[in-house]
Amino acid sequence: MMLARVLGLELDLVLTNIMEGAHMTPEYLKMNPQHTIPTMDDNGFILWESRAIMAYLVNAYGRDDSLYPRNPRQRAIIDQRLNFDVGTLSPVYLNLYRPVLFQGEEMNEENVKKMNEILGYLEGMLEGKPFLAGDNLTIADISIIVTVTNLDAFGFDLSPYENVMKWFERTKKELEPYGYTEIDHAGGQILASFLKKE
Ligand SMILES: N[C@@H](CCC(=O)N[C@@H](CS)C(=O)NCC(=O)O)C(=O)O
The missing domain is CATH 3.40.30.10 (Glutaredoxin)
Incomplete structure (x- = not known):
């Protein structure tokens, strides 16, 4: 959206x-x-x-290809980030929170550890880069901010990840004219309200 x-x-x-x-x-x-x-x-x-x-x-x-460049190497980096999201970040996030959100279970410490390991990888990918695939916003940022927004809404401690925190603020600002608060932040808040009912 x-x-x-x-x-x-x-x-x-x-x-x-x-x-x-x-x-x-x-x-x-x-x-x-x-x-x-x-x-x-x-x-x-x-x-x-x-x-x-x-x-x-x-x-x-797209009016141009800046959100998903046609240049093979630039596109490959975005594809790597998107594959990391769908294959690693999102499954680990879902394993951690699905039982808590929908089965009323406690957070599993092993899964918290795994989540931290994955956030460490994200931290490394952002080293020296304002956005996930380089100097400007791409679909990799728009994809990955959704999970990070939910983690933040659920109170997961992101403070050890300085690059992630800075990127999160920068990307929120970049997407605000395109409905970040209304679409993504609001979605995270709805999910977080399920968490608080438990
Ligand atoms: N990797 C998929 C995940 C889609 C997905 O699992 N969506 C959930 C809702 S957030 C769903 O459709 N669940 C119902 C089902 O799988 O039957 C994507 O990004 O589109």
Whole structure:
């Protein structure tokens, strides 16, 4: 949603209520057999996986390629960050918080340790760089800020990670004109309110 605003695209958002099983209807499954959200329908072109959607939107509608450069090496760095996000950062974050959020369990110390290990990797990737893939904002920042926003909303201590903290502030500021508070911060706050009910 933030990327669409950066690109100046108007989305026709359809709310899919997972709690009511709206993602398991025959119509939804025909569109996306993996029944995940988000799923994009761009005039009949269907795509899911949020990071693939972001890459497509920049390729198809970006005024230039700065958010996802065509230069092979620059793009490779962004792809590495996105793969790190989907394959490492997000799963470790979900393993840590899913049981706490949805099963009312206590935080598992092993999982906290693992989360810190992964944040250490992120810290290293940001060494000497204002943004995750270099000098300017790319879809890697827009993807990874979502998990970092949630960690911050849940009270996870990010203070040992100076580069991450500085990048977080810088990226929030960069995305504020495109709805950071309204979209991403608000989403984190809603999830955090589930945590506080436990
Ligand atoms: N890697 C996927 C994850 C998508 C995902 O798992 N979404 C959740 C909601 S946040 C979902 O659709 N859950 C319902 C289901 O998998 O049946 C992406 O980034 O799009």
